[in-house]
Amino acid sequence: MRALAGGVLPDPDAYRTARGEWLRRERRRRLVLTVLVAVVFALATLIGLWVLNQAPANPGVIFNGDGAAAADGPSLPRRLP
Numbered sequence: 001m002r003a004l005a006g007g008v009l010p011d012p013d014a015y016r017t018a019r020g021e022w023l024r025r026e027r028r029r030r031l032v033l034t035v036l037v038a039v040v041f042a043l044a045t046l047i048g049l050w051v052l053n054q055a056p057a058n059p060g061v062i063f064n065g066d067g068a069a070a071a072d073g074p075s076l077p078r079r080l081p
Contacts, residue, residue, distance in 0.1 A: 011017070
C-alpha cells in the first residue's frame with residue numbers, strides 16, 4: 001500500500017480548484033440569502049401597506065355625544081388642591 005500511495009501524485013492545481021469551487025459556492029450562498037432576505041422584507045412591507053389600506057375610509061365612533069361631559073353614573077370624587 002505504501003508503494004502504491006507513494007506513486008500517487010496530487011494534481012498541481014488541486015488546491016486552487018477546490019478553493020475556487022468553495023468560493024463560488026460561498027458567493028452563491030450569500031447571494032441566495034441576500035435575495036431571500038430582500039424578498040421577505042418586501043413581502044412584509046407590502047402586506048403591512050395592504051393591511052393599513054384596508055382601514056375604513058370614515059373614522060370609527062370614538063365619542064358619540066354632543067360634547068357635554070356628562071356621566072351616566074356616579075363619578076369618582078376629586079381632590080381639590
